Amino acid sequence: MKKIDRQVADTHGLPRKNGELVFQAPWQGRAFGLAVVLNEKGAYPWDEFRAGLVEEIAKGEPEYYESWLNALESLLLDRALVTRDEVERRAAEYKSLERDPVF
Amino acid sequence: MTHDHHGHGHDGHHPEAPSDVEARVLALESLLIEKGLLKSSDVDEVISAFEHDIGPMIGAKVVARAWVDPAYRERLLRSGSEAVRELGFDYPASTQLVVLENKPGVHNAIVCTLCSCYPWPVLGLPPVWYKSAPYRSRMVSEPRAVLEEFGLRLPAGVAVNVWDSSSDLRYMVLPERPEGAEGWTEEQLAAIVTRDCMIGVAQPKVTENAAAR
Amino acid sequence: MGGMQGFGSVRPETDEPVFHARWEGKVRAMAQRSFGRYFHLDEFRHAIERIPADEYLRASYYEKWLIATQTLLLEKGVITEAELAAGHALHLAPNPAVARPAPPPLHARFKSGDRVVTKVIHPKGHTRLPRYVRGRHGVVRTVNGPFLLPDANAHGKPPDWQACYAVEFGARDLWGPDAQAGDRVCVDLWESYLDPEEER
Numbered sequence: 001m002k003k004i005d006r007q008v009a010d011t012h013g014l015p016r017k018n019g020e021l022v023f024q025a026p027w028q029g030r031a032f033g034l035a036v037v038l039n040e041k042g043a044y045p046w047d048e049f050r051a052g053l054v055e056e057i058a059k060g061e062p063e064y065y066e067s068w069l070n071a072l073e074s075l076l077l078d079r080a081l082v083t084r085d086e087v088e089r090r091a092a093e094y095k096s097l098e099r100d101p102v103f
Numbered sequence: 104m105t106h107d108h109h110g111h112g113h114d115g116h117h118p119e120a121p122s123d124v125e126a127r128v129l130a131l132e133s134l135l136i137e138k139g140l141l142k143s144s145d146v147d148e149v150i151s152a153f154e155h156d157i158g159p160m161i162g163a164k165v166v167a168r169a170w171v172d173p174a175y176r177e178r179l180l181r182s183g184s185e186a187v188r189e190l191g192f193d194y195p196a197s198t199q200l201v202v203l204e205n206k207p208g209v210h211n212a213i214v215c216t217l218c219s220c221y222p223w224p225v226l227g228l229p230p231v232w233y234k235s236a237p238y239r240s241r242m243v244s245e246p247r248a249v250l251e252e253f254g255l256r257l258p259a260g261v262a263v264n265v266w267d268s269s270s271d272l273r274y275m276v277l278p279e280r281p282e283g284a285e286g287w288t289e290e291q292l293a294a295i296v297t298r299d300c301m302i303g304v305a306q307p308k309v310t311e312n313a314a315a316r
Numbered sequence: 317m318g319g320m321q322g323f324g325s326v327r328p329e330t331d332e333p334v335f336h337a338r339w340e341g342k343v344r345a346m347a348q349r350s351f352g353r354y355f356h357l358d359e360f361r362h363a364i365e366r367i368p369a370d371e372y373l374r375a376s377y378y379e380k381w382l383i384a385t386q387t388l389l390l391e392k393g394v395i396t397e398a399e400l401a402a403g404h405a406l407h408l409a410p411n412p413a414v415a416r417p418a419p420p421p422l423h424a425r426f427k428s429g430d431r432v433v434t435k436v437i438h439p440k441g442h443t444r445l446p447r448y449v450r451g452r453h454g455v456v457r458t459v460n461g462p463f464l465l466p467d468a469n470a471h472g473k474p475p476d477w478q479a480c481y482a483v484e485f486g487a488r489d490l491w492g493p494d495a496q497a498g499d500r501v502c503v504d505l506w507e508s509y510l511d512p513e514e515e516r
Contacts, residue, residue, distance in 0.1 A: 008153075021153050027128045032153065033146035034132055040149075041141060069127060082134050090130035094121055101121040101129055199460065201482075216318030216446050218361055234377050237323035243448060243501050244319040244491050252325050262498040263487075267318060269444045270480045270504040271463040 007046045008036055013057065015064055028065040035072050038081075049075055158227030161192050162275055163296035165202075165225060167289040170280045180204055183275065187225060194224050198271050203264070203303075205279045210257055211264045212250070212303025213274040214242040222273035226298055233302065243267055253304040265303075276303040283309035319448040319491070340378040347385045355388045358464070363387045422462050424479035424507070430456045431513035432483060434505065445509045448490060449501075453513060454483040457502055465506050478507040 015022045023029040039046050052071035061067045076082045093099045121129060135141050165187055169176040179186035183200030194200060200222055203211040215221065216239045221229040232238055241249050246263045250256070257263060266274045278300045284292060284307075299305035347360065355363075363384035367375065375383065389395045426432060436451040437443065462477040487499035 021158075023150075025125075027122075027125045029150040030128045030132060030146060033149040034128070034135065034141070036149045036153075037141045037145045038135070040145075043140070066124060069124060073127065073131065076131065076135075081138070081140065082131065086134060087127070087130050090134055091123075091126040094126040094129045095123070097120055099129075099133070101125065201458070201460075214318075216448075217444055218364070232326050235326065236317060236320075236373070238326045239317040240320040240323050241326070242318075244495075246499065247496060249326055259496065262500065263496065264484075264500045264502060266482070267446065267501060267503040269446070270460070270506070272460055272480070272482075272504055 008039070011046075011050055011053070013064055023065075028068075031065055031069045031072060035068065038076075043081060044075060044079060159225070159296075159298035159301065160293065161187070162222070162225035162298070162301045163293040164190060164192075164289070165275075166277055166296045166301065167292035169202075169277055170292055171289055176277075179277070192224070198273050200225065201272050201274050202277050203266060203274055204277045205303075207279070208261055209264060210261050210303065211266060211274075211276045212242065212246060213266050213268060213276065214239060215268045216240065216243055217267075217269050220268040220273060222275045222301075225275055226301055230298070250304060253299065255305055276301050278303075278307050281307050281309050318446045339382075343378045343382045343385065347381050350385060350389065350394075354392050354394050359388060360384055419462050419464075420477055422459075422479055424459045424461075424481075426456045426459065426479070426481060426507070426510065426512070428456055428458060432456060432481075432510040433513050434483070435509055435511065437509075445505065446503065449483075449485060449503050449505070452485055452489060454485040454489075454503075456481045457484045458482045460504075463506070465508060476508075480504055480506050481510065483510070 015024075021032075023032065035049055038044065039049060049071065052075050053068060056067035056071045056074075057064070059067070061070070073087070077084055077087075090099075094101045132143070132146065136143060165179065168190060169179050175186065175189075178189070179202050183202040184194040184196075184198075186202075187194040187200060203213070205211055214233075221233065223229075238249065243265050246265050247257065250263070268274050278296065280292070281295070284295070295307045295309065297305060297307070300307050350360075364372075364380050366387070367380060367383055371383070372380065386395075386400070390397065390400075432454055434445065434449050434452050434454065437445060438450075459479055459481055461480040463480045465476040465478050481504070482502045483505050484500050484502045487495035487501060488497060490501060
């Protein structure tokens with residue numbers, strides 16, 4: 001049974017219903033999962049991700065998971081786990097359906 | 104909505120172009136997989152754990168199991184923490200869980216007047232109202248009035264037992280199985296057990312939607 | 317808080333967020349990281365109780381946490397007034413030295429069904445004998461523990477492990493004839509809060 005990281009569960013503002021996490025679209029779940037998995041694998045401490053999240057939210061983006069994604073991207077770029085160039089190219093390939101956009 | 108035909112052979116089923124956010128997430132995930140930093144299944148596991156395994160769904164599953172399995176029910180009432188672990192959930196050793204059984208004529212509810220003790224491992228984070236001054240002060244002195252505010256009116260023949268939690272124990276209510284839920288699977292049963300039922304300010308309801316599942 | 321008058325309706329929010337503002341999450345995180353390192357949960361509860369009454373009633377849930385955390389960290393020398401004023405650290409925090417010992421075997425004075433009376437105490441220090449059940453007659457429902465007596469634990473005294481009982485009181489005994497006959501309130505009480513009924 002997967003152990004829940006309480007730090008992650010306590011992250012501010014995670015949309016919930018009846019106490020449980022709510023993802024309004026599959027991409028939100030994926031973005032959430034990516035951030036958590038990378039933390040679990042030691043790519044960055046959770047505090048660092050959370051600090052970036054708080055900064056992004058402060059910019060005023062109303063959609064919680066948009067801020068989440070922005071924070072994740074910034075962190076991955078900062079830590080050179082991906083480059084801006086390759087992310088943009090890859091995203092374009094998905095948008096144009098050159099790559100099969102299956103979640 | 105245009106459907107260009109760059110999509111690979113799906114026998115007439117053409118995928119829609121993803122939105123910008125979707126494309127960004129897809130890009131990140133696929134790149135990270137290629138770099139060997141994670142697998143898709145890692146992400147699946149995390150999503151599943153956080154969506155389903157945390158919060159009141161744990162309590163709901165415990166209740167559903169007790170409803171269908173009388174021997175489990177006995178073990179649950181004898182030692183709540185152990186019975187929760189039996190289903191594969193983590194119950195920390197620092198506090199003990201005591202499960203309160205609702206029966207015909209007896210309705211239980213929980214409160215912490217001195218602070219806000221709450222069975223986090225089975226119910227998730229407590230709602231604001233549970234921690235509020237009105238609930239903490241009024242639940243011990245006028246529980247029926249508070250329950251009415253939650254939309255729950257109990258007949259005079261049902262005794263209300265309020266449990267004031269103030270030690271290393273945490274309480275959780277085992278509600279009565281409602282009429283109209285005979286023959287249901289555990290999953291169907293768990294779906295009608297809300298957090299409020301396990302605090303004792305609501306009762307599980309059999310709605311048309313729930314019955315149809 | 318049990319039984320205090322003058323509070324309004326309970327007002328549940330539907331689908332409320334877990335934290336209403338960013339700072340609340342930070343306060344919770346700070347407090348949680350301090351439990352077991354710089355102070356016990358019981359000291360924390362006592363610090364909240366020490367908040368002056370008018371501030372206590374005005375403060376929101378997480379404001380109380382913030383005040384309590386700050387108070388304890390100051391008292392323990394983890395942070396100083398100067399650092400709070402400066403807004404950043406000026407020296408290293410002391411090494412935390414808080415460890416919980418394992419509980420001893422349970423020796424319970426009372427058993428299920430025993431009739432007991434709660435003590436009438438109004439201690440200045442931290443206690444978890446709620447006001448509304450002081451000097452009341454009740455019946456022991458269940459025996460639990462041993463747990464650390466929070467009064468001693470709250471002031472850094474040596475650990476006092478005691479049996480803890482769920483004691484049942486009749487609602488009418490507590491609140492008078494307006495309460496429903498047959499309704500009960502069961503309260504978790506440490507052994508030293510109780511006397512056997514025949515002694516009083």
